[in-house]
Amino acid sequence: MTIASIQTDRAASAKKERSGDHLRIISNQTPRQDDHKDMMGGEDDNARFANVVLPHLGDAYALARWITGNRADAEDVVQDACLRAFRAIRSFANGSARAWVLTIVRNTAYTWISKNRPAALVVVDDLEAVETAQAIPGDPNAATSETALIAQADAARLTAAISALPIPFRETLILRDVQGLDYREIAEVTGVPIGTVMSRLARGRSRLIATIGSKEP
Amino acid sequence: MTHSMISEDPRLLVHAYFDGELDPANALAVEKRMAADPALAAEAERVEALQRLLRERLPREAPPLGLRGRIEASVAMRRPRAQPSWRALAASIAVTAMLASGSTWVALAPERADTAGNGVVAAHIRSLMAPQPIDVASSDRHTIKPWFNGRIPEAPRVIDLANEDFPLVGGRLDVIGQTPVPTLVYRYRQHLISLMAVPASYRANSAPALRTVGGYNMLRWTDEGVFYWAISDIGTADLDKFVQLFRTSSPDQ
Numbered sequence: 001m002t003i004a005s006i007q008t009d010r011a012a013s014a015k016k017e018r019s020g021d022h023l024r025i026i027s028n029q030t031p032r033q034d035d036h037k038d039m040m041g042g043e044d045d046n047a048r049f050a051n052v053v054l055p056h057l058g059d060a061y062a063l064a065r066w067i068t069g070n071r072a073d074a075e076d077v078v079q080d081a082c083l084r085a086f087r088a089i090r091s092f093a094n095g096s097a098r099a100w101v102l103t104i105v106r107n108t109a110y111t112w113i114s115k116n117r118p119a120a121l122v123v124v125d126d127l128e129a130v131e132t133a134q135a136i137p138g139d140p141n142a143a144t145s146e147t148a149l150i151a152q153a154d155a156a157r158l159t160a161a162i163s164a165l166p167i168p169f170r171e172t173l174i175l176r177d178v179q180g181l182d183y184r185e186i187a188e189v190t191g192v193p194i195g196t197v198m199s200r201l202a203r204g205r206s207r208l209i210a211t212i213g214s215k216e217p
Numbered sequence: 218m219t220h221s222m223i224s225e226d227p228r229l230l231v232h233a234y235f236d237g238e239l240d241p242a243n244a245l246a247v248e249k250r251m252a253a254d255p256a257l258a259a260e261a262e263r264v265e266a267l268q269r270l271l272r273e274r275l276p277r278e279a280p281p282l283g284l285r286g287r288i289e290a291s292v293a294m295r296r297p298r299a300q301p302s303w304r305a306l307a308a309s310i311a312v313t314a315m316l317a318s319g320s321t322w323v324a325l326a327p328e329r330a331d332t333a334g335n336g337v338v339a340a341h342i343r344s345l346m347a348p349q350p351i352d353v354a355s356s357d358r359h360t361i362k363p364w365f366n367g368r369i370p371e372a373p374r375v376i377d378l379a380n381e382d383f384p385l386v387g388g389r390l391d392v393i394g395q396t397p398v399p400t401l402v403y404r405y406r407q408h409l410i411s412l413m414a415v416p417a418s419y420r421a422n423s424a425p426a427l428r429t430v431g432g433y434n435m436l437r438w439t440d441e442g443v444f445y446w447a448i449s450d451i452g453t454a455d456l457d458k459f460v461q462l463f464r465t466s467s468p469d470q
Contacts, residue, residue, distance in 0.1 A: 046292065046293065049292055050289075054285065054288075054289075057280055057284070057285055057288070058279060058280055060280075061278075061279075061280035061281075061284065062277070062278065065278060071281065075280075075281060075284060078280070078284065078288070079284070079287065079288055079291065082288045082291075082292065083291060083292065086292045146263060147262050147263060147266045150263065150266040150267055150270055151266055151269075151270065153270060153274070154274065155274050155275065155276050158270060158271070158274060158275055159275065159276065162275075176236060177267075177268060177271045177272075178271065178275065178277075180424065180426070182236070182237075182238065182426050182428065183233075183236065183238050184428070198229045198232065198233065199229065201232055201236075202228055202229050202232045205232065205264060205267055208267060209263045209264075209267055212270075213263070
């Protein structure tokens with residue numbers, strides 16, 4: 001099944017659920033009954049939210065933490081994203097719940113950053129153009145000492161190096177190397193073609209390797 | 218920028234190799250290139266070292282205590298909208314990102330980069346259409362292993378899971394790209410599972426990752442320097458169970 005057909009399925013099922021709502025409203029005329037029905041519906045939605053969203057809270061928080069760069073903002077983003085997810089819970093039909101949740105978290109984090117720290121949103125287009133031109137493989141003779149330095153890097157140095165990556169490289173690297181998503185899922189979450197996922201991943205890793213594989217602390 | 222971009226930059230394929238995104242034929246082709254090209258071998262060494270570092274040394278931070286409770290509390294007070302908002306949101310951001318990236322990668326068809334699986338799926342479908350889905354019919358690994366040994370350099374690990382409802386029914390050789398690939402065939406109720414195993418020269422293990430191609434579920438992973446692809450039309454939970462059993466059982470059981 002392709003991504004497109006999954007989305008079609010989701011859309012179809014969302015439509016079905018909407019027409020179900022319609023019928024329910026017609027058959028429950030008095031306000032009192034409406035309230036009761038809404039409460040029942042609310043319970044279903046809460047159960048669905050608990051099944052679809054809550055299992056991925058750890059990944060959601062980790063992604064928000066890496067994108068925003070600090071705990072307090074990550075918490076705000078995850079809370080906001082969870083509310084968005086809850087409001088849209090009826091539209092989630094099938095596919096990967098984790099990718100769906102991470103998509104919402106990622107978009108919420110971007111909205112948050114564009115409001116609070118617009119300067120952080122570097123246009124990677126320029127970065128990618130420059131680095132494509134310089135896509136020369138490293139010196140093979142330097143590789144052995146570089147690999148040894150990489151192996152010695154400690155957690156603090158690694159964390160600092162990842163935090164210094166431009167956001168698009170950082171989120172791609174985190175989704176793949178920390179959260180274990182495959183290219184297709186990352187393309188879905190970040191809304192770019194798979195080719196872009198591949199180039200961002202390679203460039204993000206190259207930058208990390210250059211930083212932690214060099215002698216300067 | 219055209220489709221040839223990816224094939225012209227073999228470094229991207231090295232990364233895809235370590236990410237388990239290549240099908241057997243492409244994985245072997247990349248291995249050959251890495252063996253022949255010191256610069257690519259150096260890139261491979263760096264990528265592998267970095268992935269190991271990220272896996273072993275990057276701190277994983279748990280969500281703060283109480284976050285879950287706060288979320289449950291705030292959600293309990295609200296009702297979902299009938300109109301889904303996330304898809305419109307995701308679509309608008311996707312469009313912005315595509316526009317912002319200009320011509321750089323938009324022209325790339327996902328199929329070109331997304332090489333994994335197509336050959337594996339084709340081999341599985343072909344086998345289902347053939348009069349016999351297997352070349353050697355046996356539930357005995359002492360029959361199947363020698364059969365492979367006579368035909369390819371290295372026979373795969375053969376395990377019978379009959380006690381776990383996944384009886385081994387036989388083996389066959391598939392050709393993916395130009396590479397002969399040993400395939401074990403298991404049965405689950407009325408369904409067949411093809412399990413392909415290709416030796417890799419890099420020994421980094423990777424956990425099973427799910428993909429759905431043409432209605433078939435496929436799990437791929439790496440164990441002890443062997444790429445595995447399990448493909449079937451059974452549900453993901455059953456396929457998961459099969460893969461877990463295969464990975465944890467020893468041949469001598």
